[in-house]
Amino acid sequence: MSLKIELNPDIRKKITAKYRFYTYRASILYSPGIIPVIKEILPFPWLYNITVLRAYPELIPDLVRLLENSSSDYLKYVAIWALGEMKCSNAVSALAKVLFSDENLGIKLMASQSLLKIDYWDGFDWERLEQEILRTQKMPRLLKNLILIWGRSGSNELRVELDECVREDENVANALRWINKRADNVMSLPDKLPEYIRGKEYPLMEPGLDITASSYYCF
Structure with missing residues (x-):
């Protein structure tokens, strides 16, 4: 029980x-x-x-x-x-x-x-990956990752034909450019801070500590 x-x-x-x-x-x-x-x-x-x-x-x-x-x-x-x-x-x-x-x-x-x-x-199984690439042409976010995986095969060009409209998708186009020009793994690169983040918004030091020269003198 x-x-x-x-x-x-x-x-x-x-x-x-x-x-x-x-x-x-x-x-x-x-x-x-x-x-x-x-x-x-x-x-x-x-x-x-x-x-x-x-x-x-x-x-x-x-x-x-x-x-x-x-x-x-x-x-x-x-x-x-x-x-x-x-x-x-x-x-x-x-x-x-x-x-x-x-x-x-x-x-x-x-x-x-x-x-x-x-x-x-x-x-x-690189052949299975090629089949999956053909299956996912209508899913550009996944297709982008599959292309990046293909780039790890040692070949810098796909052996399958993608529809022209698929190649023009920004995600897919960026992935194709990457495997054509780069040999490294995109996941090994450190993340970069967006350009819109400025020093005053992302301080290099903890706030509240004044280390300017005037802070060392009493007037």
Whole structure:
């Protein structure tokens, strides 16, 4: 006979807050003792701060199983993101399976981004990628990522023909220019601050500290 315990909503809220706080701390300060706890609560993402997942490579097999077996789109998002953040080559096969599946656009986009982050292509099915490129011509955001993945194949030109209107899409055109001119992985480049951010809006020092010469003298 199973025992079901109904918790008071306030108590449930406090327990959830504690779990999220401690898992956040564990994402900053490595604590191997928390790994069994995370494995238990992995299917319940409201109980933990997801940043903790990228700090523990020991969770990779669990995340791959979650990706392969979960029916929850959100849990798939969580697993795909964490595997990409950890740059786990062991997850490439599972991520490629998602990329070449009939999953929704958001999940396939995340899978393509994680594959680019991991940047490990031994045994990757480039022919299947070509087929996927042809299938996704009406989805330029995903197509852009697929083209960038193709750029990691060592070839700087696609072997498939894209419709002219597709090539003119800004996202697709930028990706094609990238693989034609660059050999590096776009995901390896550091993010740049937008040009519209000025010094007064993004201070180089913490506010409240006056280090001008006049601040050292009393008049």
